[in-house]
Each structure stands twice: as C-alpha cells, then as structure tokens.
Amino acid sequence: MTGVVTLAEARDDSIFGSKAVGLGDAAREGLPLPPGVALSGDIVEAVASGEEGAIEQVVRLARDLPLPLAVRSSAVDEDGADASFAGQHLTLLNVPSCDALGDAVREIWWSANSDSAITYRQRVGLFRRPSVGVVVQSLLDPDCAGVMFTRNPVTGDDELMIEASWGLGEAVVAGMVIPDNFRVARSGEVLDRTPGLKRIRIRSLPEGGTREEDVPADQAEALCLDDAQLADLSRLADRCEEVYGAARDIEFAFAGGNLYLLQCRAVTRAGV
C-alpha cells in the first residue's frame, strides 16, 4: 500500500491529492512550510477502516512533527477537487497528539462521504466513490496570519493585495474580522495600508481545538503587519509565482518571527 511520505516526497496527485502535491512542490523548492506529511487515499481508507497497521504507519511518520497538528483533506479523485469540495471536506485544526490522528483521519474520510458531500456530488454530477488524501502538518500559533493575492482580485492590477489579522488565519478566511488591507507594488513599495477592525483572534488550545480570544482595544485597530513583514511577503509572492505561475492566492502566517506558507492556489476570483 502506498502510504505516508514527507511533503517533499508527495509528487503524484492521483495518489496524494492536489493539495498535498501543491505543498510538495513548495517543499521541493525550499519555500517555508510548517513541517508535515502526506497520506495517500489508500492509507486514509485503511485508517478509516480501523486497520491497526495503517494507523501505526501514520503515527510512526508523524511522530517527529511538533505538536499540535493540523489535519486537512486533499481530494484525489477529480481535477480541481479541493476547490470544488472546499466546503464539504473537513479540516481539523489543533489535533493535540499523534494518538488522536487515527480518529482525525477517519473523520476526514467520513466528511467526504457525509450526506452533505453526497448531495453535492449528486447535484454536480460527480456521484462516484470519493477518494481523499490527507495532509498532516504542525499547527502554528501565529502572531498574525492572512491571505495574499499576487494580482489584485478585484481590479486585476499587477500588485499584491494582502489581508491579515491577529492569530490564526481562519479569522480572515471565515470573515470573522475586518482584516487589515495592504496593497504592495511589484517594486515592493507599499501603496496603501488600511487598518481593519480585529476584535477577536483565533488561538489553538493545548487540549485540541481552537478558541476565540478578545483582542485588546488598542490592538484591534492597529496594523498587524510592519514594513519588514510586508517585504518578506513580497519576496514570498515572487517565489510562489516562480514555482506555481502567475496570479496566486496564498495563505500565510508569521510565527516566532518567521514567515510560513500555508497554502498556494490559483486566483479564482473575478477580475483576473
């Protein structure tokens, strides 16, 4: 059975899914990823079936990853499946230990076989057996995080558009805060910086899961990225475009003074 590999070894999206292989491309190019492993669709199936050998294999390979862990689906059965099923397949943030990995992987397998996922498949004419890989990565506890478009998704202008907030980036992705907004020219010049209103931040809990924390009033409207961090992001945008091509939608985080790439996809919004 094809099983568990480091992200840098995930090369075949028919085995590991497009998200895992996208991160694998980043790892091979030396982009700054949180450490992680990729699980094939076969081993996810075996773990979900409760096969002890498969669970042990996953735990053995994931044991060296700093805890806690983020566990995400990586659909392997259709082109663009990760985007298509983004709202159906589960992401589990902050899995506290390797011992909890078997349950987490099984939960993700079931998310691809849930009634809502099945209804969606029937509606879009993809009523066939889902195959889902999984990416397991160390979950950061970021100071701030967000999303960056390497081309303005509204106007189509050739500039970076960055949205960021305190804590985990899920606050931005889920629309739970008004994020800070930055526009940065290709030259690196900051064209615009607009503070948002970031009254909460999402933090990971030691026992698993996440919680929302109130942000002190003076921080809520303070910019969460400084010029040095914007310069780091500008360099990351250039590297991502070298590796993946133009017009990227990037999720990033700053933790412990370092910038990390969490995900890089093609921009799909209007205007590009």
Place this chain on the structure above:
Amino acid sequence: MAGAPLDAIRRVPLFAELSDAELEQVARLFKQRGFPAGETVAKEGSGGAAFYLIDSGEAAVTLAGNPRGTLGPGDYFGEIALIDEGARSATITATTDLSCYGLTFWDFRPLVQENAAICWKLLQFMVGRLRAAERQSP
C-alpha cells in the same frame, strides 16, 4: 477494531439471511463514525449514501419536523440508501454523543455485484418487504 461486530449486523433484517461467511464480508466494510450530541446525522430529503448501525448513544427521529421516536444501541437507519442512492426519508439528530458503524453505498455495491448468493438473499428480502407492503395496502 476494523469493521462492525457480527452479532450487531446479524440483527439487521436486511442482512439476517446471510451466512456467517457472508456476514463477515459485510461486517468488514463498516467504518466507525462518531457524531457529537446535537449534530444532524441525516436530513430528510437530502442525499445519503451510507447505512448506520448505532453502537452507543441515542438519536431522535423527526418527520416533517414532528417527533417520530428515538433510536438507541442496535438500531439502524439508511438501509434503503445502500441500494437506491435515494433521499433520506427522515431527519436523525444525535441527542447524546453517538457512536455508529457506517457502511457506504460505494463499499456495499461492489460486494453485492461480485457475490450472487448475497445478491439473491437481498433480493428475497426486498421482495418480502414488497409483499408485506401489498398486504397492508387497501
């Protein structure tokens, strides 16, 4: 443990006529699934591709918003979806943390397609249901 316990599967009428060897083949295809209290397990009218057998916990059944009883350990639902891929006929909501064994259409269909003996017994069961329904109709 991989799969579901044979004794529990044997009590499901759909599988009651299967031999031990056939039951073992079916039991191996089940996967455990948990639902936290309050979660909607199945929604009336939505698509469904899995049959569930409750291992522990309780769930409420509603039809068009009206209570239609509770389910507990050993109870099951969704067996028709295993065959016809049809919509859920009732809403099932976990009233406590619920632990189930689930069997998907994708796993069940190949087993039946490859095993004529199992297929024939399922056919007999379905015809039995049809006759019972005919007897009840005016």
